[in-house]
Amino acid sequence: xxxAHTQVMEKADAGAPAARGAxxxxxxxxxxxxxxxxxxxSIDDVARALGATKGMVYHHHRSKTDLFFAVYRRGMELNxxxxxxxxxxPDALTRLARMGFAHAMVLMAxxxxxxxxxxxxxxHQTGSTTAAQRETLLELIxxxxxxxxxxxEAIEAVVIAHHLTIGSISVATKSFLAVLNSSVFWYxxxxxxxxxxxxxxxxxxxxxxxxxxxxxxxxxxxIQKLIEQEKMS
Amino acid sequence: xxxAHTQVMEKADAGAPAARGAxxxxxxxxxxxxxxxxxxxSIDDVARALGATKGMVYHHHRSKTDLFFAVYRRGMELNxxxxxxxxxxPDALTRLARMGFAHAMVLMAxxxxxxxxxxxxxxHQTGSTTAAQRETLLELIxxxxxxxxxxxEAIEAVVIAHHLTIGSISVATKSFLAVLNSSVFWYxxxxxxxxxxxxxxxxxxxxxxxxxxxxxxxxxxxIQKLIEQEKMS
DNA sequence: TTGACAACATACCGAGTAGTATGTTCCCTT
DNA sequence: AAGGGAACATACTACTCGGTATGTTGTCAA
Numbered sequence: 001x002x003x004a005h006t007q008v009m010e011k012a013d014a015g016a017p018a019a020r021g022a023x024x025x026x027x028x029x030x031x032x033x034x035x036x037x038x039x040x041x042s043i044d045d046v047a048r049a050l051g052a053t054k055g056m057v058y059h060h061h062r063s064k065t066d067l068f069f070a071v072y073r074r075g076m077e078l079n080x081x082x083x084x085x086x087x088x089x090p091d092a093l094t095r096l097a098r099m100g101f102a103h104a105m106v107l108m109a110x111x112x113x114x115x116x117x118x119x120x121x122x123x124h125q126t127g128s129t130t131a132a133q134r135e136t137l138l139e140l141i142x143x144x145x146x147x148x149x150x151x152x153e154a155i156e157a158v159v160i161a162h163h164l165t166i167g168s169i170s171v172a173t174k175s176f177l178a179v180l181n182s183s184v185f186w187y188x189x190x191x192x193x194x195x196x197x198x199x200x201x202x203x204x205x206x207x208x209x210x211x212x213x214x215x216x217x218x219x220x221x222x223i224q225k226l227i228e229q230e231k232m233s
Numbered sequence: 234x235x236x237a238h239t240q241v242m243e244k245a246d247a248g249a250p251a252a253r254g255a256x257x258x259x260x261x262x263x264x265x266x267x268x269x270x271x272x273x274x275s276i277d278d279v280a281r282a283l284g285a286t287k288g289m290v291y292h293h294h295r296s297k298t299d300l301f302f303a304v305y306r307r308g309m310e311l312n313x314x315x316x317x318x319x320x321x322x323p324d325a326l327t328r329l330a331r332m333g334f335a336h337a338m339v340l341m342a343x344x345x346x347x348x349x350x351x352x353x354x355x356x357h358q359t360g361s362t363t364a365a366q367r368e369t370l371l372e373l374i375x376x377x378x379x380x381x382x383x384x385x386e387a388i389e390a391v392v393i394a395h396h397l398t399i400g401s402i403s404v405a406t407k408s409f410l411a412v413l414n415s416s417v418f419w420y421x422x423x424x425x426x427x428x429x430x431x432x433x434x435x436x437x438x439x440x441x442x443x444x445x446x447x448x449x450x451x452x453x454x455x456i457q458k459l460i461e462q463e464k465m466s
Numbered sequence: 467t468t469g470a471c472a473a474c475a476t477a478c479c480g481a482g483t484a485g486t487a488t489g490t491t492c493c494c495t496t
Numbered sequence: 497a498a499g500g501g502a503a504c505a506t507a508c509t510a511c512t513c514g515g516t517a518t519g520t521t522g523t524c525a526a
Contacts, residue, residue, distance in 0.1 A: 036359055039272035042483060054485090055505050064484065115355075121418055122270070122348075165452070167437030174419060175412040175441040182411035185354055204400030208408040212445035219398070275513055287514090288475050297514065 022060055024050060030071045030112035038068055038119055065133050069140060072120045075113035076143050082106035087150065092157035093215075093223055099154055100209055101230045104180045104202035105195075114184050117144075151177060155213065164214040172213060179209040203231040255293055257283060263304045263345035271301055271352055298366050302373060305353045308346035309376050315339035320383065325390035326448075326456055332387055333442055334463045337413045337435035338428075347417050350377075384410060388446065397447040405446060412442040436464040 028049040032041045043054050043064055050056070061067040082102045089095035107114050121144070124137055152173040159166060166172045183201060190197070206227055211217055217224050261282040265274045276287050276297055283289070294300040315335045322328035340347050354377070357370055385406040392399060399405045416434060423430065439460055444450055450457050 037270065037272055037355070039270055040359075043485090044483075053505050054483095056503075058485075059502090059504060167433075167440055171434060171437040172441060174415050175438060178411045178415035179408040179445065182407050186407060200400075201404060204404040205408060207400055208405060208445040211447055212412065212441040214444055214450075216449055217447075276515090277513075286475050289473075291515075292472090292474060 025057060025060055025067070026071050026074050027112075029067055030075070030116055033068065033071060033119065034112040034115040038064075038123070043067075063133075065130075066136075068116070068120070069133070069136050071113065071116045072140055073143070075110070075117045076140070076147060078106055078110050078113055079103065079117075079147060083150070092154070092161045093210075094226065096151075096154040096158050097206060097210065097223055097226055098230075099151065100176070100180055100206045101202055101227070103151075103177075104183070104205050105198060107181060108183055108187055108189060108198045108201070109195075111184065111187075111189065114181075118181075118184055120144075148173065148177065158213065158215075162215060166214055175212055176209045179212065180205050199231045199233075203227045206230075258290060258293055258300070259304050259307050260345075262300050263308070263349055266301065266304060266352065267345040267348040271297075271356070276300075296366075298363075299369075301349070301353070302366070302369050304346065304349045305373055306376070308343065308350045309373070309380065311339055311343050311346055312336065312350075312380060316383070325387065325394045326443075327459065329384075329387040329391050330439060330443065330456055330459055331463075332384065333409070333413055333439045334435055334460070336384075336410075337416070337438050338431060340414060341416055341420055341422060341431045341434070342428075344417065344420075344422065347414075351414070351417060353377075381406065381410065391446065391448075395448060399447055408445055409442045412445065413438050432464045432466075436460045439463075 025046070029041075029046045032045045032049055035041075036045070043057050046067070047054050047057050057067065061070060082105070083099045086095055086098035086102060089098060120140065124141055152169065155173055155176060156169060158164070159169070159172075180202075183205065187198075187201065207217060207224075210223065215223070258279070262274075262279045265278045265282055268274075269278070276290050279300070280287050280290050290300065294303060315338070316332045319328055319331035319335060322331060353373065357374055385402065388406055388409060389402060391397070392402070392405075413435075416438065420431075420434065440450060440457075443456065448456070
C-alpha cells in the first residue's frame with residue numbers, strides 16, 4: 001500500500017527547487033481543498049499549484065479520493081505530533097492545558113490541513129464510492145476517535161481531580177474541542193507575522209474551554225500563570 | 234428580485250399532496266446540500282428529491298448559487314425567529330441563557346439548513362463567480378454578522394453585570410457559538426423520538442458555554458434552575 | 467372561445483473533469 | 497553500455513452537470 005510513497009520519499013531531497021515530491025503534493029492538495037473544497041477541486045488544480053501535471057499526481061495517488069485521504073492522514077499526524085509531548089505530564093490539569101494549547105496552535109499553524117479534517121468529518125456522512133475507500137475511511141475515523149479519546153481521558157482526569165460536576169462527558173469533550181477548533185472558520189494567518197497573535201488567541205480559547213468544564217480560573221491562579229507563560233512563548 | 238417568489242407562494246397551498254412549491258424546494262435543496270455539499274449536489278438531485286425536474290427548479294431559481302443563497306437566507310430566518318422572543322428579556326443572564334438554548338435547539342431541529350449555513354461561511358472565503366452573486370453573498374454575510382452581534386451584545390451585558398474577566402470579547406463570542414453549533418457535526422436526530430434528548434444536549438451545551446465565560450454555576454443556582462426548566466419542557 | 471401567461475417537463479449543448487493509455491526522460495544497476 | 501524501471505508529461509476518452517431553448521398543460525380574464 002504505502003510502498004510507493006516510501007520509495008518516493010526516500011528519493012526526494014528536502015530542498016527541491018521546484019517544490020516537487022510527495023510531501024509537496026499533500027501541501028498543495030491541502031491548499032486547494034481548503035480554498036475550494038473537495039468536490040470543487042480538480043486534480044489539474046492541484047497539479048497547477050505544484051507547477052506539475054495531472055500525470056504526476058496520479059503517479060503518487062490512485063484517485064482523487066485517495067489523495068484526500070492522504071491529506072487527512074497527514075493532518076492527523078500533525079495534530080498527534082503536536083500534543084504527544086504532553087501526554088505524560090503527571091498533573092491532570094496541566095496536561096489538559098498543555099494539550100489544548102498545542103492543539104489550538106497547530107490548528108492555526110496548519111490551517112489547510114485542518115480544513116481538510118473538518119471536511120473529512122462531514123464526508124463520512126456521505127457515501128464514499130468504492131469498497132476499499134470505505135475501508136480506508138473507517139480507518140481514518142478510527143484515528144480521529146483515538147485522538148478525541150485522548151482529550152476525553154484528559155478531561156475525565158481533570159473532572160475527577162477537581163471534583164467538577166458536568167452534564168455529560170461526551171458533550172463536554174465535543175464542546176472543549178469545538179472551542180479550540182473554531183478558529184479554523186474565522187482565523188486567517190497574517191503573512192510575515194510572528195506567532196504572537198496566534199498564541200494570544202489560543203490562550204483565550206484555552207481559558208474559555210477550561211472554564212467551560214466548571215473550573216474557576218482567576219488572575220494569579222497557577223493555571224492562569226501557565227496560560228500566560230504559553231502565551232509569552 | 235423576489236417578485237417571482239412572492240407570486241409563487243401566493244398560489245401554493247400549504248398541504249400540497251406531492252410536496253411541491255417554493256418552500257419545498259428549499260427543504261429538498263437543504264437536504265441535498267447537507268448530504269453531499271454544494272459542489273457535489275446537482276440540480277437534478279434536488280429535483281429528484283422533489284419528484285420534479287430540473288426545469289421546475291430553474292423556474293423558481295435563476296441558478297444553483299441563487300438556490301443555495303435562498304436556502305441560506307431561510308436558515309438565518311429560522312435562527313432569528315427562534316431567538317427573537319427572548320431579546321427583550323430584562324435580566325442579562327436570563328436573556329443570554331434563553332437565546333443560547335433556543336439557538337441550540339433550532340440547530341438540532343433544522344439540521345439541513347444549519348449545515349448549509351456552515352457551508353456558506355466556508356464559501357465566502359472562496360470566490361463566488363458572478364458580480365451579482367458576490368453582492369448577494371455580502372448581504373448574507375451581513376445578516377450573519379448581525380445575528381452574531383446580538384449574541385455578542387448579550388454576552389457583553391452579562392460580562393458587565395457579573396463583573397467577569399475574559400480574554401477577548403470576540404474570541405469569547407466565537408467560542409460561545411462554537412459550543413452551541415458543534416452539534417451540527419456529530420448529532421443526528423433519531424426518527425420518531427421526542428425532543429427530550431435534544432433538550433438534554435442543549436442544556437449541557439448551554440451550561441458549558443455559560444461557564445466558559447467565567448460564570449460559576451452550581452446546583453441550586455437560579456440559572457441552573459432555568460436550564461433544568463428548559464430541559465424538562 | 468380564445469389568447470395569454472404561469473408552471474412546469476423535455477431535449478439539448480458546451481464546458482469541465484476523473485481516470486487511462488501512452489510517450490519521454492533520466493538515473494541506477496549490472 | 498545497456499537495459500530496465502521510476503518519475504513524470506501528453507493526449508485522449510467517457511461522462512457529468514449547469515444552463516438554455518423549446519414544448520406542453522392548465523387556468524383565468526376578456
